[in-house]
Amino acid sequence: MTDKKMTESLIFAKPESLTEVSTHYCPGCSHGVAHRLIAEAIDEMGLRENTVGVAPVGCSVFAYNYFNMDFCEAAHGRAPAMATGFKRVNPDMNVFTYQGDGDLASIGAAEILHAAGRGEMITVIFINNAIYGMTGGQMAPTTLPGQITTSSPLGRDIETHGFPLKMCEILSQLDGSAYIVRRSLHDAANIRKAKKAVRQAFEVQRQGLGFSMVELLSNCPTNWGMNAEESLEWIGEHMIPMFPLGDFKVHPAIVESKKG
Amino acid sequence: MAKELLKGNVAFAEAAIRAGCEAYYGYPITPQTEALEHMAKRMPELGRVFLQAESEVAAINMVYGAACAGVRVMTSSSSPGVSLMMEGLSYIAGSEVPVVLVDVMRGGPGLGNIAPSQGDYNQIVKGGGHGDYRIITLAPATIQELIDLTVEAFDIAEKYLAIVAVLADGSIGQMMEPAELPPMQEVRKREDRPAWALTGAKDRPPQAISSIYIDPAEEEVFNLKLVEKQKEIEANEVRYRSLLLEDAEIAVVAYGTAGRIAQSAIKQARDEGIKVGLLRPISLYPFPFEAIAEVAEKVKRILVVEMSGGQMLDDVRLAVEGKVPVDFYGRMGGMVPLPDEVFEQIKELNEKAKA
Numbered sequence: 001m002t003d004k005k006m007t008e009s010l011i012f013a014k015p016e017s018l019t020e021v022s023t024h025y026c027p028g029c030s031h032g033v034a035h036r037l038i039a040e041a042i043d044e045m046g047l048r049e050n051t052v053g054v055a056p057v058g059c060s061v062f063a064y065n066y067f068n069m070d071f072c073e074a075a076h077g078r079a080p081a082m083a084t085g086f087k088r089v090n091p092d093m094n095v096f097t098y099q100g101d102g103d104l105a106s107i108g109a110a111e112i113l114h115a116a117g118r119g120e121m122i123t124v125i126f127i128n129n130a131i132y133g134m135t136g137g138q139m140a141p142t143t144l145p146g147q148i149t150t151s152s153p154l155g156r157d158i159e160t161h162g163f164p165l166k167m168c169e170i171l172s173q174l175d176g177s178a179y180i181v182r183r184s185l186h187d188a189a190n191i192r193k194a195k196k197a198v199r200q201a202f203e204v205q206r207q208g209l210g211f212s213m214v215e216l217l218s219n220c221p222t223n224w225g226m227n228a229e230e231s232l233e234w235i236g237e238h239m240i241p242m243f244p245l246g247d248f249k250v251h252p253a254i255v256e257s258k259k260g
Numbered sequence: 261m262a263k264e265l266l267k268g269n270v271a272f273a274e275a276a277i278r279a280g281c282e283a284y285y286g287y288p289i290t291p292q293t294e295a296l297e298h299m300a301k302r303m304p305e306l307g308r309v310f311l312q313a314e315s316e317v318a319a320i321n322m323v324y325g326a327a328c329a330g331v332r333v334m335t336s337s338s339s340p341g342v343s344l345m346m347e348g349l350s351y352i353a354g355s356e357v358p359v360v361l362v363d364v365m366r367g368g369p370g371l372g373n374i375a376p377s378q379g380d381y382n383q384i385v386k387g388g389g390h391g392d393y394r395i396i397t398l399a400p401a402t403i404q405e406l407i408d409l410t411v412e413a414f415d416i417a418e419k420y421l422a423i424v425a426v427l428a429d430g431s432i433g434q435m436m437e438p439a440e441l442p443p444m445q446e447v448r449k450r451e452d453r454p455a456w457a458l459t460g461a462k463d464r465p466p467q468a469i470s471s472i473y474i475d476p477a478e479e480e481v482f483n484l485k486l487v488e489k490q491k492e493i494e495a496n497e498v499r500y501r502s503l504l505l506e507d508a509e510i511a512v513v514a515y516g517t518a519g520r521i522a523q524s525a526i527k528q529a530r531d532e533g534i535k536v537g538l539l540r541p542i543s544l545y546p547f548p549f550e551a552i553a554e555v556a557e558k559v560k561r562i563l564v565v566e567m568s569g570g571q572m573l574d575d576v577r578l579a580v581e582g583k584v585p586v587d588f589y590g591r592m593g594g595m596v597p598l599p600d601e602v603f604e605q606i607k608e609l610n611e612k613a614k615a
Contacts, residue, residue: 019466049462054325055470064468070458072328073470075351078321081313085325085333086458088309089283093460111321114314 015039028228030185030218041199051094054079058100077108080115096123105141119176124213129220137223141165172248178210180249184217186235263438269294275410280445282331283309285322290374291430292364316341320348327357330457336362350389354471358417364433367594375594376430381571397544399515403437499542508537514565525602552579560613
């Protein structure tokens with residue numbers, strides 16, 4: 001019998017861009033998945049040592065404990081401005097913000113609009129779970145009509161609270177926006193597509209094409225009052241009809257590079 | 261360098277540039293907009309960073325971001341805009357990154373008007389934003405002082421990893437005087453950025469700059485650290501000018517433009533034989549408590565003059581500790597007192613002092 005050499009191939013590991021710290025997120029929450037997708041993309045691109053992340057106010061306020069890279073903490077909604085200030089003096093660094101729906105679409109609406117409008121060379125990862133998680137389940141600008149939250153206990157009433165904001169649709173109107181896409185984290189197939197989008201967004205920054213944002217439809221089982229499995233189904237059944245998945249703005253250079 | 265005729269707003273902007281300021285983020289607001297415009301022209305010329313933000317809220321947060329990068333960065337505004345920056349200033353103080361702010365005060369409250377005032381004393385000197393922190397506050401009375409204090413502000417901010425505010429008013433911002441600008445300092449090289457700065461986690465563990473201490477016990481440790489720093493600042497950074505206090509029976513305490521006006525009134529009073537002098541604080545935080553307490557030992561009365569309803573007045577009273585009567589003369593709403601008005605006050609006090 002001939003000797004067969006045993007070789008070991010590492011086919012799955014924690015990304016270098018994540019720390020060993022266990023996250024504090026609720027069981028079933030997609031923040032962990034989103035963190036991983038970002039970390040994988042940054043690892044693949046070899047950018048960990050040249051990246052600065054901007055953490056929001058929200059459940060992911062401690063994101064800097066989970067990412068193995070330099071981070072700063074913004075005030076609620078101000079991450080795009082903080083990222084702008086940092087990136088303008090460090091144009092060769094990779095800068096991203098990680099924001100929830102309250103942070104980005106409510107208190108931070110002006111900051112995200114103008115960062116996109118200016119074509120800031122930053123990447124925004126927008127976690128949309130249609131609710132304010134950290135503060136205990138209040139209504140968000142992306143809360144669905146009829147959705148029960150602690151500040152819309154009878155269900156979001158359009159007459160009083162108006163309609164949800166569709167941020168991809170809004171920001172894709174701006175000339176400064178280079179890559180504005182919405183993906184979802186509710187099943188494996190969609191998570192794989194989300195990963196590709198996150199990677200593409202960072203590539204857009206690297207190529208200096210303009211502002212990039214990936215909106216990720218996510219869950220909040222705790223404040224939606226569901227178990228994890230139900231919450232993922234809810235995204236598919238209820239969130240996607242309101243927030244359709246797709247590419248809302250794609251810089252021509254991206255299309256060209258895909259062809260080539 | 262030779263003296264040039266300079267407008268206040270242009271002077272402090274150019275002074276910052278000479279101090280090696282690498283980035284300016286601001287928003288138009290009267291009466292300081294000339295600073296923004298000067299930066300818009302000069303910063304790109306020098307390969308530095310200028311951006312007009314969408315609001316003062318955005319501007320101060322851009323400043324916060326650049327400060328985390330370890331570069332010299334500043335903003336300027338006026339009273340209503342500074343109010344918008346208070347959140348950002350609190351975060352910056354809670355993160356211990358150096359920032360320079362110039363506040364060119366105007367009439368208020370609310371939208372107020374664009375005329376000069378000293379109505380932001382409490383807001384700036386006592387911190388302004390939420391939480392336990394103080395802003396090192398320097399108050400020029402002339403364009404030359406404005407230049408010199410702006411340059412110094414960057415050094416002081418970096419020495420203490422704190423916010424330094426240069427507190428001016430609309431008349432200083434708008435007036436023109438001969439003054440000297442310092443020679444140009446280049447911006448800091450990348451490799452010289454401080455060790456705490458966010459430069460990318462290369463060959464070192466990652467760094468995070470934030471102002472959150474979720475455990476109250478840890479927050480208190482941080483708060484006490486700021487208190488210790490304040491003690492150092494109070495021991496080392498007090499600045500003031502004394503004029504004609506050696507034999508004075510009345511002391512006027514006034515800062516900035518009010519101090520300059522008081523100086524004219526004091527000259528007038530001295531011409532009439534009134535023994536009056538001036539103590540002009542230049543650092544409002546740290547406040548010259550000791551210097552004023554010493555003056556209170558020697559004079560019969562103190563007159564505080566401000567372009568406000570009496571904000572520094574409280575600090576003067578604290579310094580005096582009831583030793584002598586403290587009177588107040590103020591104009592508000594953007595009205596600027598004339599030397600004659602202050603002279604009348606001094607005359608009245610002189611009569612009271614004799615009685």
